[in-house]
Structures are given as C-alpha cells and as structure tokens.
Amino acid sequence: KRRVNNRADLEVFAAVPSTFPAEPTDYTLIAKYTSSQTWIAPEKGWYLIEVHGASGSGARADYANGGDEAYVGGGSGGSGGGGAYVASVVKMNAGDTVVLSGLAVASNASATVNTTVSGEFYDKLLAVAAGNGTNARFDGYTVAFPGSGGKGGVASGGNSANVNGSDGYANRGTWSSTPSAKGGAPGHVDGNTGGVSGYISNSTAYNSKIGPALAGFIKISRGNTNVTA
Numbered sequence: 001k002r003r004v005n006n007r008a009d010l011e012v013f014a015a016v017p018s019t020f021p022a023e024p025t026d027y028t029l030i031a032k033y034t035s036s037q038t039w040i041a042p043e044k045g046w047y048l049i050e051v052h053g054a055s056g057s058g059a060r061a062d063y064a065n066g067g068d069e070a071y072v073g074g075g076s077g078g079s080g081g082g083g084a085y086v087a088s089v090v091k092m093n094a095g096d097t098v099v100l101s102g103l104a105v106a107s108n109a110s111a112t113v114n115t116t117v118s119g120e121f122y123d124k125l126l127a128v129a130a131g132n133g134t135n136a137r138f139d140g141y142t143v144a145f146p147g148s149g150g151k152g153g154v155a156s157g158g159n160s161a162n163v164n165g166s167d168g169y170a171n172r173g174t175w176s177s178t179p180s181a182k183g184g185a186p187g188h189v190d191g192n193t194g195g196v197s198g199y200i201s202n203s204t205a206y207n208s209k210i211g212p213a214l215a216g217f218i219k220i221s222r223g224n225t226n227v228t229a
Helices: none
Strands: 027-033 037-040 045-052 061-063 074-076 085-092 097-101 109-114 125-128 136-139 142-145 154-156 161-163 199-201 217-223
Touching (some): 027 037, 027 045, 045 109, 045 125, 061 199, 074 136, 085 125, 085 154, 109 217
Antiparallel strands (some): 037 097, 045 085, 074 199, 085 161, 125 154
16 A cells, blocks of 8 residues: 655754844935825835924004104004024834825824834924014104014924924014014024015115015925835
8 A cells, every 4th residue: 555645854944033224324305395295205214293283474664644654754564574494313114104285374294104114103293384463554753553473483303303494573662774674584494484574764664674474385305225126
C-alpha cells in the first residue's frame, strides 16, 4: 500500500515592522493655497502646515459737516487688525488628507488633518479672521465720532505655533504729521498685515488710500526625511 505524503513544506515569514521616518531637520515648501480644497499627502513622512488668517481693512475719515473742512489739520479712521498665524507639525502616510477651508476675506481660515498614522490625532488649526477698523468723523479740531482699530485675528489648535494678530490702531487726532493709521501686525512675518486707514489732510480726504482686508492662505512644507519611493 502506497503511502501518500500530503505535507507541504512551510515557510515562515517574520513580520517586519514598518518604521516611520526620523523627525526632519528641515522643511521645504511644496504648496501654497489661496482657495478651499482638500490636499492629499504625496508621501509618508512629516509635514509643516501653516495657516495664515485673514486681516481686516482700514476705515474712512470724513468731515462731520461741509462747513468745517478748512479747519481740519489731519486725522484718520481706524486701521484693520493683523491676521493670526497657526502652525502644526504632523505625521502622515501617503494618501492622508488635509481639508483646507475659509480662505477668503473675512473668513476663518482652517486646516483639518485626517491621518491613518496609528495613535496620531491633531486639533483643527484655526485662524479667526481679524476685524475691520471703523470710520471716524471730524468737526473742525474735534473728533465728532472716533474710529477704532479692528481686533487682531485669533489663533488656536497649532502644536508648533499659535500667534494672534495685533489689533489695528484707533483714529489719529488732528494735526497729525502721519495721519494714516497703520494696520495691525500679523502673527507671522509672512502673514497678512491689517489695512491702513483713510485720512484727512487739511481740506482733502484721502479715503482712496484705504488698505483692504486680505484673504487667508495656507502653506504646506515637507520634511527632509520623508519617504519618496
């Protein structure tokens, strides 16, 4: 009686853990976005996500009535607040996504990270839009209605940086040598500065020089240790 051996040779494969790239020593900018969309990570590794919030606009400076223009030496409206800055360093696998939203004037810019890296969770990066300055009116040498500066943008959610924008400046009084009020500083040097205000100099109003509000934007940079293949 023939004996049939049905035993198959078995090969045992040791599971090799997938290692994540070491933390980078530098980052390189790979994208800048000015409109809302979903970004897809092209490779496994580390990314720096920077959210620059919208800034506020400057405001007008007007005469209280038509008879006093000649007596007004100089004055301004309030200026806009500076944009906030939020940044996070995140670990992502290729194909993970970041939802970019609110990239418009007066909108709250944000980035929401969706990652499949085990154990990693990131708060929403949020830059609340800065406020606009308010109008001022002058009646001769008197400020009939004061103009206030817009509030600076507010930053939250970043694990690397959360820097609020600076408030704009209130109206400048009469006979100012620099009647235009400068805008509030942004939370980051590359961010959005608040708009300058319009102003009056002697009998002429310069409201055409008002600085506009600027929309938010988002930058994404890759780490120098990312896996490219």
